Amino acid sequence: MSASGRAEADRVIATADLVSVGEIGAAARKAKHGSRVTFGRVAVVDAGTLPADRGDCGEVRITGTPSSKDEAVAWTRAAKGIAGDAVLTGFSLADLLAVAGGDHMALAELAKALRAAGLEGVAEVPVDKLGEDPAEIVRAVLHGGLTARRATIIEARFADRLDLISKAESIQRETKALSAIAPLPRVDPIETPSTGYDDVKTIAVTRILAPSIPHVQVDWVLYGPKLAQVAIEYGADDIDGVAPLDFEKLGVRRSPKADIERQIRSAFAEPAERNGRYELVP
Numbered sequence: 232m233s234a235s236g237r238a239e240a241d242r243v244i245a246t247a248d249l250v251s252v253g254e255i256g257a258a259a260r261k262a263k264h265g266s267r268v269t270f271g272r273v274a275v276v277d278a279g280t281l282p283a284d285r286g287d288c289g290e291v292r293i294t295g296t297p298s299s300k301d302e303a304v305a306w307t308r309a310a311k312g313i314a315g316d317a318v319l320t321g322f323s324l325a326d327l328l329a330v331a332g333g334d335h336m337a338l339a340e341l342a343k344a345l346r347a348a349g350l351e352g353v354a355e356v357p358v359d360k361l362g363e364d365p366a367e368i369v370r371a372v373l374h375g376g377l378t379a380r381r382a383t384i385i386e387a388r389f390a391d392r393l394d395l396i397s398k399a400e401s402i403q404r405e406t407k408a409l410s411a412i413a414p415l416p417r418v419d420p421i422e423t424p425s426t427g428y429d430d431v432k433t434i435a436v437t438r439i440l441a442p443s444i445p446h447v448q449v450d451w452v453l454y455g456p457k458l459a460q461v462a463i464e465y466g467a468d469d470i471d472g473v474a475p476l477d478f479e480k481l482g483v484r485r486s487p488k489a490d491i492e493r494q495i496r497s498a499f500a501e502p503a504e505r506n507g508r509y510e511l512v513p
Contacts, residue, residue: 271506275294311348322355323353325357356369412444449471459494
């Protein structure tokens with residue numbers, strides 16, 4: 232990251248002019264993606280527990296923390312049985328590193344075993360949980376045959392977000408592995424909770440601090456339609472975690488796909504569905 236980029240990000244964070252912040256983020260999004268905002272429908276396999284129906288998803292994602300290599304492989308094989316033509320991802324890279332005992336060579340071997348069981352990529356690259364050399368950890372799973380497309384932040388104070396976003400950009404420069412970054416923490420620190428102002432500023436500065444990562448992402452389940460819409464106005468161009476199943480009792484107009492498309496259009500953007508490889512689907 233250049234010194235000028237960090238200086239601009241610091242200026243955006245410090246300003247009280249949210250209209251100007253939104254203009255910066257929206258201009259950067261449109262320069263990179265035009266009017267298009269993508270979304271991904273994800274079927275979740277939680278700790279090996281298979282859903283009754285994976286629905287119309289473009290990604291099946293294994294969540295939970297395996298206690299061993301054997302358990303991780305077993306969860307993967309079970310999930311592969313329902314994934315079909317959907318992309319199968321799973322696990323946090325930090326959790327896989329722990330299963331491998333912190334050893335990068337053992338992590339590469341674990342990645343090979345998971346790839347052989349049907350996994351295509353790790354689901355999360357949590358930049359706040361990977362220590363001082365995260366790019367080396369990412370390279371280990373790449374060497375094992377897995378992808379590592381999605382950078383996340385698990386828990387961080389607002390004051391630490393810029394450094395973590397910069398760390399994700401560094402990983403991308405060294406590995407070219409990432410397709411997206413979800414810069415809003417998945418857990419809000421109890422002692423220093425963020426505000427809505429903090430969150431939209433974070434989205435906007437991600438465009439400045441991580442220009443080589445293609446997509447800036449917001450999680451639909453965690454943040455919901457209202458923040459997702461606002462985030463688009465501040466520079467986000469991808470919505471992750473949309474439910475893959477329609478609920479008939481709500482009617483066609485309230486199906487998850489119809490709902491996300493309506494929300495994106497309401498933010499003056501054009502929706503486009505993608506799969507777990509960040510490829511557009513018909």
